[in-house]
Amino acid sequence: MSAETGTNFDEMLNADGSVRPAYAEFRQWFDSQDKGWLRRQDAEAERFFRRIGITFNVYGDDAAEERLIPFDMIPRIITAREWRKLTRGIEQRVRALNAFLQDLYHRQEIIRSGRLPIEALRNNEAFLSQMIGFTPPGGVYTHIVGIDLVRTGPDDFMVLEDNARTPSGVSYMLENRETMMAMFPELFTKIPVRPVSDYPRRLARSLQACAPPAFKGEGGSRPVVAVLTPGIFNSAYFEHAFLADQMGAELVEGNDLRVVDGRVCMRTTTGYKAIDVIYRRVDDDYLDPLSFNPNSQLGIAGIFDVYRSGGITIANAPGTGIADDKAIYSYMPEIVQFYTGEKPILQNVPTWRCSEADSLGYVLDNLADLVVKEVHGSGGYGMLIGPTSSKKEIADFEVKLRAKPSNYIAQPTLSLSTVPIFQKEGLAPRHVDLRPFVLVSPDGIDITPGGLTRVALKKGSLVVNSSQGGGTKDSWVLDE
């Protein structure tokens, strides 16, 4: 499966080489520009990024060294009609995810009904029994969700992955746009691109709408929001600091906080100040040494007790990781149907669960054609891409798969859509995916138009992860 076969959906060009309507205005502009000037702008973009210091790894791989994620200046463009359908599908899916979490931590009707086997939860460490019987403020579990989408045809968007714990990368979405607007301001006067710059304001508003019972709003005050970071050594520290700054929220570390008068408070020059909503970028296990990993230095002792007694909102709620587990992913069509009573608008990528004997048999017979992933893995590590692997790589992987089938799922290699990237030689098609960012509050579901487009920079590569040589693009949603 590669771009050269010509079977992939090219988002910019029709099969006859003519430009699709979504890209018509952009292409007209692009073709009229001096290529030497564009190349100089391209180099300028990299300097711009280095200066503002975006050097973290998008997908939270703590081991990776700090480096720049390549930015490609050709935007990924989505029409108003396409976006309308996407937002309907994303909204439906995110509603289902929250209903699913509420159910898992209460009556577990989906298990009782037989739609989801107990095994999917029983050996799953992401399922936190401490959350059982507790409803988070406003009934919201996933305050911030990233839904990873891939496209295989004009109307075929599929969900590759749900990111329900701490989806990262939104700072790229914002900086990519800022960079494009700085480099090519005239483009945004010619083409009606929907803005993304108000994301931090919308995030703050959405989080404030989830204030805990202890927030009384005396004197018309607004809920206090803080961003909890593991600290400057975390690979996504830049994003934590950036979002706090953009929201006008406090950036805090566990050491800055303690339980005072039944609230989680931060030290200020004028005494302790209670936090109402904490946007934590610290994993469940490190959140509270009294409740989870006792050796954690990153969390706040007692925050879970304050949470359960209504003194703080934790975003996203502890235990939401169960909803973005790859084994659970394979049940998402049933999950959407079960909680919304509707057919899923967005399809899943067909997925074989290797824990099931029939599926395992099929996967073993077809390894050369499939993508096999670890159930709990992320970042594109530990996976097999059959079509691009050698016989030996496939044989080695088969040993691992046979040893622990329940650790793996398999998917067909998809014919991913392409968008061109800018190269010295001109435009060259490369595979892309899209991560829209979704905010959830009792006021509703708010999807920022666009998201983060990741692009595989290597010719023919299907892996868009930054850790595997992927880059990013500005993502445009056109106004009506």
Added chain:
Amino acid sequence: MLLTVKHTTRYVFDGKVTHGLQRLRLKPKSTHGQEVVDWRMELTGARQEAAYDDQHFNHVDLVSIVPGVPEVVVTCEGTVRTIDNNGITGPHTGLMPLWCFLRPTPLTRPGAKVRQMLASIEADRSDVLGFLHVLSGRIAEQVEYVSGTTDAHTTAEQALAAGKGVCQDHAHIFIAAGRLMDVPMRYVGGYLRMDGGDEQEAGHGWAEAHIPGLGWVGFDVSNAICPDERYIRVATGCDYGEAAPVTGIAIGAGETRLDVHLSVGENKVGAQQQQSASGGQQQVQGG
């Protein structure tokens, strides 16, 4: 039986505590077989921060240590009316699904020793209740009750390997083995009025197994019996860690000395009044 409890936990700090928290699961609830008549808790050197019911429906208090105090004293006092149900606590209630009680926990994860012991028992496994009694006897035989050799972090496997332990270790081994047989198991922390006086050495711990038709059934491995009217259940969990009476942190505390004083007495006057008042109910229970 009408039991009166006075339980004092005293932490004496060598250093100056700058920040400290304690999570307390010290308040019993009225459940099948016990009725909390009155209960109060007093804090010295600490103050209440938060209170809630956890996933096991245990009442939890989070208290903070007042910075700089030389000691923290938590005193619980109350009266609990109990009846003898032959160890049966009854049907499972609450939202914790039963399969959660099948998951191994860090303290109850079975190793080779637990598996070996379980395999060596020759008894009819189709009679779960009968088998668990044999299992309980076997654990008591293999693990001598010796205090001071294990602590709150000792695992079931470690205690069985050492052949020594206390009630908590007995319960953990029993839980680990029971789960291997696919029986939902949980830990119970509470009080036992031992024969021979009101003064007790420490709180007590035992286990409950969920058996179809009966619900939760208690097994006190250390005393080789099913809990009766001398037992008060205070908290339950998948292991000791989830039912622990006190867990906490105290930064700057230095050496910490722990004194526990516990008395569980029998109020015979109150119990007689109760008997005459609810004679009809007693008959139903007896039947």
